[in-house]
Amino acid sequence: MVPKCAAEFTGTFLLVFTVGCNVLGRTVVWAGVSIAFVLMVCIYAFGGISGGNFNPAVSVSLGITKNMGGPGMEWPLVGIYVVVQIVAGITAGMCYLALFGYSFNLGPQKGFSGLEAGLCEMIYTFMLCFVVLNVACSKKHAGNNQFYGIAIGFVVIAGAYGAGAVSGGCFNPAVAFGIDVSSAMRGFGWCFAYTAFEFIGAALAAVLFSVVRPGDFDRGDEESMVPRLASEFIGTFMLVLTVGLNVLGKSPAGAFSIAASLTSMIYAVGDISGAHFNPAVTVAVLCSKLDPKLTFQDAGCYILTQLAAGVTAGLTYMLIHGGGSFPLGPGHGFEWAQVGIAETVFTFILCLVVLAVAVSEKTKSDQMFGLCIGACVTVGGFAAGNISGGALNPAVSLGIVSAYGADFYKALIYTVFEILGGAAAAGVLMVTHGDVEGAEKKSDAETA
Numbered sequence: 001m002v003p004k005c006a007a008e009f010t011g012t013f014l015l016v017f018t019v020g021c022n023v024l025g026r027t028v029v030w031a032g033v034s035i036a037f038v039l040m041v042c043i044y045a046f047g048g049i050s051g052g053n054f055n056p057a058v059s060v061s062l063g064i065t066k067n068m069g070g071p072g073m074e075w076p077l078v079g080i081y082v083v084v085q086i087v088a089g090i091t092a093g094m095c096y097l098a099l100f101g102y103s104f105n106l107g108p109q110k111g112f113s114g115l116e117a118g119l120c121e122m123i124y125t126f127m128l129c130f131v132v133l134n135v136a137c138s139k140k141h142a143g144n145n146q147f148y149g150i151a152i153g154f155v156v157i158a159g160a161y162g163a164g165a166v167s168g169g170c171f172n173p174a175v176a177f178g179i180d181v182s183s184a185m186r187g188f189g190w191c192f193a194y195t196a197f198e199f200i201g202a203a204l205a206a207v208l209f210s211v212v213r214p215g216d217f218d219r220g221d222e223e224s225m226v227p228r229l230a231s232e233f234i235g236t237f238m239l240v241l242t243v244g245l246n247v248l249g250k251s252p253a254g255a256f257s258i259a260a261s262l263t264s265m266i267y268a269v270g271d272i273s274g275a276h277f278n279p280a281v282t283v284a285v286l287c288s289k290l291d292p293k294l295t296f297q298d299a300g301c302y303i304l305t306q307l308a309a310g311v312t313a314g315l316t317y318m319l320i321h322g323g324g325s326f327p328l329g330p331g332h333g334f335e336w337a338q339v340g341i342a343e344t345v346f347t348f349i350l351c352l353v354v355l356a357v358a359v360s361e362k363t364k365s366d367q368m369f370g371l372c373i374g375a376c377v378t379v380g381g382f383a384a385g386n387i388s389g390g391a392l393n394p395a396v397s398l399g400i401v402s403a404y405g406a407d408f409y410k411a412l413i414y415t416v417f418e419i420l421g422g423a424a425a426a427g428v429l430m431v432t433h434g435d436v437e438g439a440e441k442k443s444d445a446e447t448a
Contacts, residue, residue: 008085020097032253055085055172057199088174135151232302280393290360310394314401343417343418
């Protein structure tokens with residue numbers, strides 16, 4: 001028990017201390033990455049010792065999952081971990097207070113209410129716990145992958161830049177207590193509200209984990225449509241929500257944050273639904289004929305689910321920002337022809353990489369697929385962002401116009417370009433990978 005508690009204390013301390021140093025040191029652009037990466041490296045360093053929770057919400061989520069009959073932790077151990085993590089967070093808060101000589105308050109950012117901040121804390125704590133459960137605890141992935149630390153750490157990048165502008169981006173009661181206690185002389189109390197919302201997110205993660213992986217609870221099979229469609233809805237929702245929050249929050253690293261959300265969710269549920277989260281990707285996979293499990297009917301269900309998730313996410317970020325939204329369309333000084341080229345080309349890149357690293361037996365990667373696909377959003381988001389906004393996804397396009405409440409025809413135009421990009425990717429892959437696979441079969445036949 002001592003090694004486990006020491007690991008949890010050390011990892012949580014380093015996480016909260018890094019949070020404080022970034023905020024007080026005014027690291028505007030790279031703060032989210034710095035915090036995410038300290039979590040990632042500590043997970044790799046201590047995950048084999050304590051499980052690398054470093055977050056009471058994660059521990060509680062594991063306790064709830066165990067109580068539901070799935071993989072997780074017994075409640076006595078959860079209780080010990082939570083106490084150790086909270087103490088570590090408060091200790092780290094007092095240490096960065098001593099280092100800088102001053103601290104900062106916990107609470108909703110200027111212009112936002114407690115409910116709006118609480119929604120952000122709940123949703124991204126849910127995402128964090130959901131990814132942990134899927135990549136580090138599920139029967140399919142526990143101890144069988146090397147991407148778990150990246151997947152979990154990248155959730156912080158996803159949430160820090162979008163939701164951080166609303167709530168500050170804790171997603172962790174130990175962080176909330178560390179910040180609140182260290183600034184108690186300037187006001188105290190928000191840590192309790194934040195913790196309540198974070199625990200709700202943790203419970204929701206446990207419930208939806210049981211929905212997408214019924215086999216872990218001896219209740220069904222992930223091959224059925226309910227787990228697959230639930231995975232597509234959750235992943236698409238988190239992707240589009242992260243898009244909206246980054247744009248409305250004027251994030252300095254929007255494309256990277258959005259890419260990180262995609263990376264994390266692909267790693268979490270990629271083995272269940274394929275983690276398309278994008279009608280253009282679904283069309284590309286269907287056209288390539290590389291996934292025999294994806295029928296025309298299934299593809300239709302995927303697309304409807306993705307579009308519904310996009311609309312739901314658009315309305316959610318509008319609610320969080322008090323009715324705020326933004327239009328879809330050409331950037332300043334650009335025309336529709338340029339938008340068409342940008343959306344087609346960069347959706348093509350995204351779909352081609354999906355087919356190559358996650359679907360084709362010839363070049364698929366069991367470890368790097370999520371990072372490669374997410375990187376395509378970083379590529380397209382920065383390269384096409386000023387031209388078209390870099391949607392690259394009909395679910396994103398529809399989510400944006402649904403929140404804006406006008407110009408629905410623009411989503412249709414974007415969708416046409418994005419579907420063209422997906423279909424073109426399938427065509428190119430069939431030429432490049434199809435020839436190689438055919439040549440190998442011929443060679444094997446001749447050898448036999």
